Amino acid sequence: MTLDQLRIFVAVAERQHVTKAAQALNLAQSAASHAIAALEARHDTRLFNRIGRHIELTEAGAAFLLEARAVLARVERAELTLAEYGTLLRGTLAVQASQTIASYWLPRHLVAFRLAYPGIDIHLAVGNTTQVAAAVDSGAAEIGFVEAAVPSERFTLVPVARDQLIVLVPPGHPWEGRGDVTIAEMMAAEWVLREPGSGTRSVFEEAMRPHLRSGSGLRVVLELPSNEAVRAAVEAGMGATALSASVAAPSLEAGLLRQVPFPLPEREFYLLLNRERAPSRAAEALVNIVTDAYPELLAQGA
Template sequence: MNFHQLHIFYTVAERGSFSSAAQALHMTQPAVTMQIQSLEDYFGAKLLKRSTKKIELSEAGKTLLPYAKRSIELFREADQSMSSFTHMLEGRLHLGASLTIGEYVLPRLLGPFGREFPHIRVMMKVMNTAQIMDEILKNQLSFGLIEGPIQHADIAVEPVMQDELKLIVPAGHPLAEQQSVQMKDVLAYPFVLREQGSGTRQVMEEELIRKSFDLSRLDAVMELGSTGAVKSAVEEGLGLTMLSPSSVKHEVALGLLKVVDIEDVSFKRQFYAIHLKSSLLPIPAVTFLTYLRRHQPEQMTEAQDKGQPQKEGV
């Protein structure tokens, strides 16, 4: 018995068929079948009940499954723990990222990552969450980074980074020179918002509801389908908005927009990594995710603003 056989057994059990498992593992179906037979020979018991419709676990298979799952989890933990010691990795890293993460958060992290791991080439696609899930399921991406949790039987979801929305106002606005404001004062002004259903809008509305603010008091004069369009509208003085400071860093540096804190209200959100449950992430992917956990976006921004090296730790 070896780990490779346990991994194959777990994948067949999760997928419910040899052909689907073979596709996920990038193996031929006869090779998968042979490894399962070797494992059954080792234990002297049938692990799977084969039928024309679907593979089912025998009693012996049901007993083995949690041990196989634990071995995979332990392997992943070992990869994650050791990845920070490996600096001569080579290869390409294929990942997908949703709009805010791909356009505004990751670019500030990719440069330092590339300097620390110069032999890893990152190939990133900026897509919506549904597209990222589809390519992961087709084994076209190693993993994806998205702005909200999802549920899918074949996809693992884990928190990886945190972000926080802030009030964004145009330069020259009455609130622009204040370090912090109260939410009741903010609601007196019109807002330019992302469209209904966007992760940014959802985080803002959920926090306002949690703080017992009436959403009907929110004067949304405009709803736009991209962060860039929202920023341009705010620059023109059409309203205020709530965005990640990472997405307005350039405009703030040019003096076009200001970031203002709102007292006693915190619009924090979690970013998530998603990948196939049945596949082990390649070492470059584990290294990249470990790097993201150690270097939060706000830490990168603060360090760059002060001209200091980034600090490790969350």
């Protein structure tokens, strides 16, 4: 039994005429007759009584008409569902982003996406760079946003923004007001940093690596799982830290932190896609919002 056979049967039953049904469906009369005959033969059940030049439903045909209409209605709803997903009238998009991006860069883009596609539900999760990569790898998130490059052939990395890390200390710290800070002083200082696996920490440690002696490292006295916790600890007088300028801005303006003039490189924010999964229409729409050069950038990242 096929959907075409069901459609032909319903059209014939509603018109009680094979030729008129065939014309309505833009079919040859013989094709419509064959479809009805095939249904009756397959199930050894007569669906219509032929009375002169007209037909009428049998008891079995009348019962079958109710079921056929229900099936076709479900098919129509299923087709509408696919059409809505294809035209972004409905759907769900799972996104995971590292903390700095989720708190300071991504929200305005999510607002723009929501205004453009109000039928799409966005599920945003927040984690560090390692957690975001794991979510995209497993399929828990379709799109990831990270603060450090993820070295894996399974991912396509698309640069979408740049960010500046800065060194920060509390008021009254020995480095406050200094024109320069030596590497030796950096090595001797106590540091409050994000946890291993975070993009902020990875980029900072990579920037410091050329300045450190073999086998040595920074004195990390406190590791905290969020930018806000790190910022609050340093504001309370605990050591020095390195954070995004966006994260530090409110505390700098309020006089709760001081910036140390130690040069750190800019870092990239990356959009992360799984190479083995084709992006959905919703994912493509979000990527188009965060960058105007999606096809070209994807080609570069592939």
